[in-house]
Amino acid sequence: MTGTTNPAKGKRPSFFRRLKTDITRHKAVYVMLLIIMTYFILFCYWPMYGNIIAFQKYKPIKGILGSKFVGLENFRKFFSGYYCARLIRNTALISLYSLVFGFPIPIIFAILLNEVHNIRYKKLIQTITYLPHFISTMVICAIIIQFTNSYGFITAAVNALSGHSGALISDPACFRSIYVISGIWSSFGWNSILYIAAMSGINPDQYEAAIIDGANKFEQVLHVTLPGIRETIVIMLIMACGRIMSVGWEKAFLLQNELTYETSDIISTYVYRKGFIDSDYSFSSAVNMFNSLINLALLTIANTISRKVSESSLW
Amino acid sequence: MKKNHSYGDGGIRPTNGEMVFYRINYLVMTILMIITLYPMLYVVFCSFSDPNEFAITKGLLLRPAGFSTLGYETVLSMKMIWLGYRNTLVYVFVGSSISMVLTIMAAFVLSRREFLVKKVVMWLVVFTMYFGGGMIPTYLVVSQMGLTKTVWGVMLPGCVSVYNTIVLRTSFNAVPATLEESARIDGAGDLRILINVVLPLSGAAIATISLFYIVGTWGAWYNALVYLQDKRELYPLQMFLREMLIEDKTTDVYLTAQGGKASNQHLIKEIVKYCIIIVSTLPILVVYPFIQKYFVKGVMVGALKE
Numbered sequence: 001m002t003g004t005t006n007p008a009k010g011k012r013p014s015f016f017r018r019l020k021t022d023i024t025r026h027k028a029v030y031v032m033l034l035i036i037m038t039y040f041i042l043f044c045y046w047p048m049y050g051n052i053i054a055f056q057k058y059k060p061i062k063g064i065l066g067s068k069f070v071g072l073e074n075f076r077k078f079f080s081g082y083y084c085a086r087l088i089r090n091t092a093l094i095s096l097y098s099l100v101f102g103f104p105i106p107i108i109f110a111i112l113l114n115e116v117h118n119i120r121y122k123k124l125i126q127t128i129t130y131l132p133h134f135i136s137t138m139v140i141c142a143i144i145i146q147f148t149n150s151y152g153f154i155t156a157a158v159n160a161l162s163g164h165s166g167a168l169i170s171d172p173a174c175f176r177s178i179y180v181i182s183g184i185w186s187s188f189g190w191n192s193i194l195y196i197a198a199m200s201g202i203n204p205d206q207y208e209a210a211i212i213d214g215a216n217k218f219e220q221v222l223h224v225t226l227p228g229i230r231e232t233i234v235i236m237l238i239m240a241c242g243r244i245m246s247v248g249w250e251k252a253f254l255l256q257n258e259l260t261y262e263t264s265d266i267i268s269t270y271v272y273r274k275g276f277i278d279s280d281y282s283f284s285s286a287v288n289m290f291n292s293l294i295n296l297a298l299l300t301i302a303n304t305i306s307r308k309v310s311e312s313s314l315w
Numbered sequence: 316m317k318k319n320h321s322y323g324d325g326g327i328r329p330t331n332g333e334m335v336f337y338r339i340n341y342l343v344m345t346i347l348m349i350i351t352l353y354p355m356l357y358v359v360f361c362s363f364s365d366p367n368e369f370a371i372t373k374g375l376l377l378r379p380a381g382f383s384t385l386g387y388e389t390v391l392s393m394k395m396i397w398l399g400y401r402n403t404l405v406y407v408f409v410g411s412s413i414s415m416v417l418t419i420m421a422a423f424v425l426s427r428r429e430f431l432v433k434k435v436v437m438w439l440v441v442f443t444m445y446f447g448g449g450m451i452p453t454y455l456v457v458s459q460m461g462l463t464k465t466v467w468g469v470m471l472p473g474c475v476s477v478y479n480t481i482v483l484r485t486s487f488n489a490v491p492a493t494l495e496e497s498a499r500i501d502g503a504g505d506l507r508i509l510i511n512v513v514l515p516l517s518g519a520a521i522a523t524i525s526l527f528y529i530v531g532t533w534g535a536w537y538n539a540l541v542y543l544q545d546k547r548e549l550y551p552l553q554m555f556l557r558e559m560l561i562e563d564k565t566t567d568v569y570l571t572a573q574g575g576k577a578s579n580q581h582l583i584k585e586i587v588k589y590c591i592i593i594v595s596t597l598p599i600l601v602v603y604p605f606i607q608k609y610f611v612k613g614v615m616v617g618a619l620k621e
Contacts, residue, residue: 015431019432022430028505028506029423029427029430029505032420032421036417036440036475039475040440042456042460043453044448045443047449047452047455048446048447048448048452050448050453115336115337115340116341121341124348125347125348127604129347129348130610131352134530134603134607135599136534136599138553139556139560139592139595139596142560142588143358145561146585146588146589147357185351185354194614194615216330250537271450271451275450276450276454281451281455284450284451285449285451285452288449288451292447295445296445
């Protein structure tokens with residue numbers, strides 16, 4: 001607690017005395033606090049405590065207190081298992097490809113959109129390109145599957161052009177491309193919002209000064225627009241790096257099938273299968289905990305770097 | 316292109332090079348719009364196509380292949396579509412309301428200016444954004460509370476978004492302290508201040524966050540998958556979509572029960588799937604143009620740091 005070591009001893013009443021006065025004066029606030037904390041304790045902190053089963057051989061009948069502790073046995077089983085390397089590789093590669101191909105596109109899009117001066121046309125472009133963000137993941141995945149299954153028109157087109165045969169969605173070699181390309185399709189517009197906002201903060205005088213100095217369009221982008229959104233780009237990039245091992249669960253889960261596990265099985269889908277299909281609760285929790293800790297570490301590193309480079313950070 | 320096309324605020328006539336750039340840029344933007352829209356248009360075209368003609372059509376469609384409303388007739392006669400819609404509407408209304416009440420409370424508590432335990436509470440709330448209990452421990456807790464196979468299992472876990480809480484808190488913080496003080500002098504308590512001062516002044520943020528929750532609940536299905544299990548009568552629409560579109564299960568059974576000709580069953584099935592996509596997305600598409608700007612605002616507020 002913050003107030004237990006009160007520097008102004010003697011002058012102000014103790015922390016608990018002040019807390020007591022505050023509670024009697026603001027009952028409603030503390031009732032709300034109680035409700036909120038109940039929610040967070042029940043649905044966030046109690047499950048966090050439940051993570052103990054990752055170090056146990058958990059049996060539902062015996063409960064957490066009665067189950068046998070096995071130390072790091074579950075983690076050892078995962079790291080020495082056949083799937084460990086494959087899962088880490090799949091998870092990392094999916095985000096790496098999404099990052100390399102998906103990161104620059106919203107920036108380029110925002111820069112080009114910034115050069116559209118017809119306001120109504122600009123609004124139209126924004127409305128249309130933001131649209132896929134509002135369609136549920138389920139429907140997006142259904143559309144992807146419809147287009148890339150054996151009847152799908154994308155399958156037909158790709159097969160005709162490349163000599164590939166069979167449905168794209170059942171080919172492990174195509175999974176990452178499908179995942180990454182569809183991800184770019186559904187999010188490039190939406191992801192450009194922050195860049196567009198940053199650009200609107202650039203002083204128009206800077207462009208005028210650049211024009212008077214004889215800068216052409218390309219030079220204006222290079223010397224005015226890009227420096228103006230540099231900070232946003234840096235923060236977004238660092239944060240994207242911090243999330244490299246936390247690939248969204250839903251989309252991979254919906255798009256994968258047994259034929260493509262070789263490339264489509266990522267840590268979170270494996271955690272789901274081990275836990276809910278094989279009912280191997282402890283093992284599943286251990287794998288999930290390993291992933292969560294890595295994510296937390298990566299995000300902390302990213303945040304620290306972000307704070308150093310740009311003075312803005314998540315916490 | 317018009318001659319007096321002005322550049323920015325300067326009103327300087329664009330050079331030839333710039334004209335070329337602008338034209339190419341408009342072209343690129345138009346292509347991007349087509350790329351974004353076409354997949355959805357394609358789904359619309361397919362949904363109105365005639366099953367037999369659709370089967371022999373190859374390549375891109377620019378209009379429905381033949382015309383038939385057979386798909387839509389089939390979809391609208393499917394019980395699970397209606398059931399799913401009804402359940403989803405309940406989850407959207409009740410679930411989003413619960414989320415809103417809790418989020419407003421959290422944001423209000425955290426926006427108090429002099430609050431002794433603010434730092435600790437803030438830390439406890441924000442920490443859950445970066446580290447969680449994980450699928451299985453959360454499942455075990457929810458089932459210990461007896462929420463599995465109930466609507467509460469669908470609506471309660473994860474119903475408070477920390478991100479939304481912080482966005483709303485930012486807006487609450489912007490309410491001038493003087494207003495609050497004068498209300499206090501008039502004898503208003505905390506609850507009255509929240510309802511009569513803070514909330515009316517945060518209308519835009521409240522609207523934005525409600526919409527975040529509504530769209531979120533509309534598309535949610537993880538809780539239903541894990542906590543409802545085989546309790547099909549409580550499934551939200553998205554779960555039925557998963558069965559029919561992703562797992563490709565029920566449409567077979569359903570169509571056979573319909574007594575359609577066995578020979579073109581799989582053809583009708585494809586059309587039906589496209590119709591399901593349209594029927595299940597229509598509400599969002601209808602309201603989307605009106606709610607879009609609130610979302611954009613929400614994203615920008617969330618990006619602002621204190």
